[in-house]
Amino acid sequence: MKRQLPLLLVFVSGIFLVIQYFVPAEISDRAYEFMLDWTVIIGIFALALGIWSLIRVSIEKIQRKTHDHNYTYISLAGLFAMIILGLNPWSAGLDDYTFSHLFRFVMIPIQSTMFSLLAFFIASAAYRAFRARTVVSAVLLVAALIMMLRVIPLGPLSVYINDTSNWLLLVPNLAAKRAIIIGVGLGMVATALKVVLGIERAYLGKD
Amino acid sequence: MTLYERLLVLDRRWIFLILAIVIVGAIFVPITIPATAAKEVEVIYNTIEELKEGDYILVAMDYDPNAMAELHPMSYTILEQCFRKKLKVITLTLSQNGAGMVDEALKGVADSSTMYARITPKYGTDFVFLGYRPYYALVILSMGQNFRVNFPADYYNTPLDSIPIMKGIQNYDDVKCVISISGGNVADAWVANANGRYNVKVALGTTGVMAADYYPFYQSEQIFGIIGGMKGAAEYEHLAKNPGPAIEAMKIQVFAHIVIIAFIVIGNIGFFMDRRARKRSGGQE
């Protein structure tokens, strides 16, 4: 029973949503929104579970004094500082000076820094990967070089490079992408069908 | 270990260091990279340019501060163009961490328009910021019915009906076009839900990495234009005769690309020389 009930729930809601897609009537709209609301509510409760998990894992790291466990203090301090500042009833909420400044001048720059590391990683990955080992990888290398040269102004040559790179983007790249997208779309339907029919049930757990 | 072998196993930290030096160094090189606008960028500029004073335009700045460096320049240039054309600009964000950033950006653009173009766009009469709402696909869909479904009030909690610019403005039918500047999947929803369902003209501004993904939509005319990354932003600044951070950043991009190309070439020279040396010595590849 413990296993049948969730499977039945998945089956019923899966089939319902398939039918809902074809029924434009207001009641169908509202039922869909009702289900979406539930997703949000479950998400919020699950967030509490998530934070609890983070705290528990961090405390355990500190207790066991694992390698580099000092960083754990920083993550816990960050977590509690933002929660306390955000929920402080005497502050201005999101407009609170300390809260908004921590967000703007600590959080945003750190995130931008992480993102900009991508440039360095692309450089090192490109250095390692773009070797003309075989004919196919030579083709890849040439295509990559053309795409990169597009950014560099080379006088009259730029026109040809631009045209070629546009062609690369719009013809071979797009053709391959479309094929992958169609495959992905079918795979999605198939997987969803497997879940609805209860063939795929790894997410359910055992008991 | 021969020089070529060394090249093959070059420590990545050398690459990082050289790239960092070039990027920082490029900031101080006093050159401007010439920009020629691509068709897909120019069409957006022309569309906005052809709008009449008082026409409405929706600018969605759907990105987090993470993507600020790449997407802010195009947002600024487009907003400045709209203010210069005296269009009525409705803005919003569908990105969780975007609201504070967009609010700040709007104030910044209004200030710079006052300073440089001697136009003083007023909040509430010339532009409005609706704020952020979660579940972007649903928000985009419901705005086809009415902006008030998800945004009964603006970012500052003023009811929409008491904001002069929003009086009588219902849905996409009242705006000439939508420009979504986005750093994620929100762009898909604009194409599928706003253009697909309500037939409103949509153009996208995206990060460089994402741009290639959205060219199919440009080709199928589901979007009328696309600005891709810093290069696109620089082209837009060039068109708007409003040189700014993107044109400035292009020189850094150019130098960084030259370095990466140089590294790829060096890597390949090392690879071929090493292979030749091995073949000569009868070793296996």
Added chain:
Amino acid sequence: MNDLRRYLFSLRLFIPLVVAIFLVTVQSSFAQSDSVQTQPRQDATYTPAPVPPSPPNNVVLRDSPNDNGHAIEVRWTLSADDGAGADNVVLYEIYRAESADAPDSLWLKRGSAIKGAGVYNDRGEREESSASYFPKGKDFYYKVAAITLDSKSFSSVAGPMQARDNWFNGTRIPVLLYTIIFFGLTLFFINAAKKGMNLYVRPLAGIEAIDEAIGRATEMGRPILYVLGLGTASDIATIASFTILGRVSRRVAEYQTSILVPCYDPIVMTVAQETVKTGYADAGRPDSFIEDSVYFVTQAQFAYVAAVNGTMLREKPATNLYLGKFYAESLLLAETGVMSGSIQISGTDEIAQLPFFVVACDYTLIGEELYAASAYLGREPLLLGTLKAQDWFKGLVIISILGGIALRLLTSPEWVQKFFEMT
């Protein structure tokens, strides 16, 4: 006397002069009064009274199709002065009232359509609290006005018409058709596989490498890092990844090595915990499962990357598996994995991230291969059946594309395009 004669002579000359002056004056004054009288007449010929355009005709109402019952579609025949005749119609305005003989003040303007358009969809909100609420099941009357720069003329009133719920979205028939075909194919092949039909699937290097990678981790005595990506539990890629996680954790339990699963989404974390637990139970070692091996990190993209990269550099996992939905963090994760010397296997349906994974990982599952992985791993007939159905359906898609191209080349069939248009 001579003086007198001269005087009279001059008088004779003078009289006609006076008469002439008198006549000229009278005539000119008449002429003046004439011109005063004709002035207004001349004005009238320069600014004629506005001539209203001919009105739009045949206003037809119908319940707007394929919707949730809060819209009415208004169609009309264009005014004779739109595109022809005086060609001065600039737009049409659509008015609505609750009765046909409502006074002018109760006819509400609902919207406008530009010239040349013969249709307007008058839709409104479904919430009663909304300013633009459109009541369902209520009689409405419509009239359409053709507007020129200085005048307008109304059509006759049409109605009544009610907006109603629709129970089937007719524009989605193609989707329904293809869905039925796909469902049918899947059920057929599942059935065939159950009956023992031999279904060949080509080997996938990435999948076959998973076992090898787990073995390597066991030999090295280092953990396996499993990253589910940034997807939520409703993303198909994440669901597919759960299945692979189940198999991996079973193998991990059998080999008695360890697994780390840092999560981005709390719901994903909860499901992943259950999945890993099941894997351990399937391997007969439920007691070896450590709940904290599956843990939540953060919902901020780059903070998540920082945390996972930190784990990689500290714990030096022997194998990193990135399976699920990935965005800009893909290369940041995979390059750090290269630095820590791990074997890396990745798989995602985010096409933009595939090149990054291909460059930095040892094996990459491209797009649908990720979804297919569970079938490859399990070799169960049910799973293989769905895979086969996918292949056959792909064949059908190829035929449809070729058919579409052929139709387009041979004729210009608007009905095909119409058939596939969706709302």
